[in-house]
Amino acid sequence: MTLARVTARVPAKINLSLSVGPLRPDGFHELVTLYQAIALFDDVTVTLKPKDERSTVEVTGEYATSVPLDESNLAYRAAMRVLEAYEDDSAFAISIRKSIPVAAGLAGGSADAAGALLAMDTLLGGQLGKNELHLLAAELGSDVPFALIGNIALGRGRGEEITPALSRGEFHWVLGISNQGLSTPAVYKESDRLREGMIVSSPRISEKLMHALLSGEPEELGKNLSNDLAPAALSLRPGLRLVLDIAAEYAALGAIVSGSGPTIAILARDEEHSLDIAVALTASGVVNNVARALGPVAGARIIESK
Ligand code: ATP
Numbered sequence: 001m002t003l004a005r006v007t008a009r010v011p012a013k014i015n016l017s018l019s020v021g022p023l024r025p026d027g028f029h030e031l032v033t034l035y036q037a038i039a040l041f042d043d044v045t046v047t048l049k050p051k052d053e054r055s056t057v058e059v060t061g062e063y064a065t066s067v068p069l070d071e072s073n074l075a076y077r078a079a080m081r082v083l084e085a086y087e088d089d090s091a092f093a094i095s096i097r098k099s100i101p102v103a104a105g106l107a108g109g110s111a112d113a114a115g116a117l118l119a120m121d122t123l124l125g126g127q128l129g130k131n132e133l134h135l136l137a138a139e140l141g142s143d144v145p146f147a148l149i150g151n152i153a154l155g156r157g158r159g160e161e162i163t164p165a166l167s168r169g170e171f172h173w174v175l176g177i178s179n180q181g182l183s184t185p186a187v188y189k190e191s192d193r194l195r196e197g198m199i200v201s202s203p204r205i206s207e208k209l210m211h212a213l214l215s216g217e218p219e220e221l222g223k224n225l226s227n228d229l230a231p232a233a234l235s236l237r238p239g240l241r242l243v244l245d246i247a248a249e250y251a252a253l254g255a256i257v258s259g260s261g262p263t264i265a266i267l268a269r270d271e272e273h274s275l276d277i278a279v280a281l282t283a284s285g286v287v288n289n290v291a292r293a294l295g296p297v298a299g300a301r302i303i304e305s306k
Contacts, residue, residue, distance in 0.1 A: 006122045007045040007304040008115035010147050011037040011297050012106035014173065014258040014265045016213075016221070019203035020228040023192060028142075028158045032203040034165065034210075035143075037150035038173055038295035042100050042108060043303070044075055044115030048123055049091040055079070061098040063108070066181070074109040074140060075116035081136045082120035085128060092120070101289070103181020105233075105259030107143040114147035114300045122302055134162075143259075150299025152213060154205060169216030170294050172274040174252075176243040176264040176281055177289035182233060187260035191232035203228075222253025222267045233261030240264060242286040250277045 013035045021030035049055070057076050059067045067073065071080075075094050083090060094116060100108030117136055121128045128136075137144035142159035154163045212220035234240055240257065243264040247255035253267040264287075268274035274292050282290045 003123050003305050005045060005047040005306045006119040006302060007043055008119040008122075008300050009041050009043050009303045010111040010115040010300040011150055012040040012100040012108060012111060012293075013037050013143060013146055014106065014256075014263075014295070015227060016152075016225055016256075017206060017209055018227045018229055018259065019205065020188075020191065020200075021203040022200045029188060030157070030203055031155070031159055032205050033155045033159055034152065034205060035146045035155055036152050036171070036295045037146070037297050037299060038293040039297045040100055040106070040175070040291060040293045042111050042115060043097040044112055044119055045095040045097075045304075046079060046116060046119040046123060047093045047095075049093055051089050051091060053091040055091045055093070057094045057096070059096045059098050061096075063098045063101050066102050067096070067098065074113040074144075078113040078116035078136070078140055078144075079120045081140065082117055082124065082128070085132065085136065086124045088124060101177050101181070101263065103183060104177060104263040105182065105257065105261045106175075106263055107147060107259065110141050110143035111147045111300075113137070113140045113144045117144075118148065118300045118302065122305060146299070148299050151296045165210070165213060167213035167216065167296065169218070171218055171221065171296075172268040172271055173293050173295060174266040174268055174274050174277045174281065175258075175291045175293060176266065176287040177291060178237070178240075178262040179288040180262070182236060182260055182262045184260040187229055187232050187236065190236055191229055194231055194235060218253050218267060218269060225254040225256040225267070227257050227259075229260050230257040233257045237262050239286065242284070243281065246281055246284055246286065247277065250280050252277055
């Protein structure tokens with residue numbers, strides 16, 4: 001059967017730890033990170049169109065604004081890469097239902113790219129296989145390979161060298177979301193400025209954090225969250241400290257800037273505790289939006305094909 005339209009559902013990520021090493025000659029930083037995919041999803045629908053038509057992108061949903069609708073959209077670029085791999089010159093329409101906030105440190109753009117890779121490959125017969133999809137993903141962006149596999153994984157290099165990690169249990173997160181995003185390059189630049197003159201050691205992963213995941217104890221996980229980019233994100237957005245203060249006041253197990261921010265991920269004991277924290281955070285007015293999400297969840301998957 002020839003498919004005409006496929007929808008992939010892809011999760012956001014948070015970084016349970018992000019260890020940033022020195023600046024490399026290629027302008028990237030060597031890093032070691034532990035990703036967790038959480039239950040906050042974008043849906044990416046790809047429809048094939050006749051060759052002589054124009055390819056298009058549309059974005060709907062709460063966070064549709066400030067997403068580019070031209071060839072610079074990561075999902076568009078991903079779809080093109082798959083077509084090139086198949087030597088197919090069809091046109092396409094991409095429709096993204098966006099629930100992942102933009103420029104939030106949650107890798108929403110990367111999620112859309114992973115969704116478009118998977119959906120387009122499925123439309124064209126699903127012949128690329130995991131390895132080739134992973135290679136295309138790594139070329140598109142550091143966080144795209146993780147969005148394909150989801151759950152929990154260690155990321156090395158720029159984050160694109162992925163090793164799945166073992167973990168037990170489910171974690172209850174509350175996300176403090178700001179309307180105004182932070183640019184990832186700007187946060188790295190601020191981090192370099194703050195670390196100027198300091199000796200920056202090679203990035204590493206905490207043994208205690210890995211152990212906490214294996215044991216599935218949220219208390220231990222909460223104590224061992226870490227992010228080397230947090231000082232830079234807080235320097236650019238001092239108001240984020242108020243979110244961390246509220247997390248501490250409500251006895252959260254831990255709270256961390258996600259990736260390059262400005263989203264703050266707060267770890268709750270259980271569902272009820274996550275509701276308490278979410279209500280307090282909403283009432284405080286220190287963030288524009290609050291979401292609750294369980295993690296880990298699986299990576300990109302097909303939810304509809306016609
Ligand atoms: P990361 O943590 O992966 O560095 P992020 O989560 O902070 O990224 P994204 O939501 O991925 O940020 O958006 C970063 C920028 O990418 C946006 O400002 C936007 O201009 C651009 N972009 C391109 N395509 C997309 C897309 N499909 N969805 C969101 N942003 C996109």
